[in-house]
Amino acid sequence: xxxxxxxxxxxxxxxxxxxxxxxxxxxxxxxxxxxxxxxxxxxxxxxxxxxxxxxxxxxxxxxxxxxxxxxxxxxxxxxxxxxxxxxxxxxxxxxxxxxxxxxxxxxxxxxxxxxxxxxxxxxxxxxxxxxxxxxxxxxxxxxxxxxxxxxxxxxxxxxxxxx
Numbered sequence: 001x002x003x004x005x006x007x008x009x010x011x012x013x014x015x016x017x018x019x020x021x022x023x024x025x026x027x028x029x030x031x032x033x034x035x036x037x038x039x040x041x042x043x044x045x046x047x048x049x050x051x052x053x054x055x056x057x058x059x060x061x062x063x064x065x066x067x068x069x070x071x072x073x074x075x076x077x078x079x080x081x082x083x084x085x086x087x088x089x090x091x092x093x094x095x096x097x098x099x100x101x102x103x104x105x106x107x108x109x110x111x112x113x114x115x116x117x118x119x120x121x122x123x124x125x126x127x128x129x130x131x132x133x134x135x136x137x138x139x140x141x142x143x144x145x146x147x148x149x150x151x152x153x154x155x156x157x158x159x160x161x162x163x
Contacts, residue, residue: 033057062097069094075139080122
């Protein structure tokens with residue numbers, strides 16, 4: 001009976017330590033390195049392209065004391081609060097980012113070019129109103145650590161006037 005109590009106590013203690021360690025995992029820090037045009041999508045009967053595929057290179061920094069593997073990433077892209085497309089991780093396998101290191105990852109993005117008139121109108125309106133236009137990428141990164149799987153939301157904004 002005493003052995004059973006010790007085993008149960010150790011199991012609960014070990015589970016509690018793992019949960020506390022898992023809570024202490026910090027968010028990955030993502031920053032844009034560059035964008036490359038891959039191609040256009042055409043809709044039958046339309047002269048102009050309806051979509052455009054881009055690859056974005058990101059620097060993913062892991063500020064943790066343990067390795068983190070990204071196994072998926074989903075996001076939406078907004079220009080001046082108008083949804084212009086979405087994307088996902090381009091890699092087919094997990095991308096491991098060693099502890100306290102930065103690694104470049106590539107994500108693909110498919111832009112919906114049919115919303116460009118609305119984006120152009122809001123951009124022009126922002127210029128007239130002396131406000132800045134901006135891009136926003138909002139998404140979720142799915143990670144795997146030695147302590148288990150987790151998700152982290154992320155948001156990145158860019159304004160041409162800030163650069």
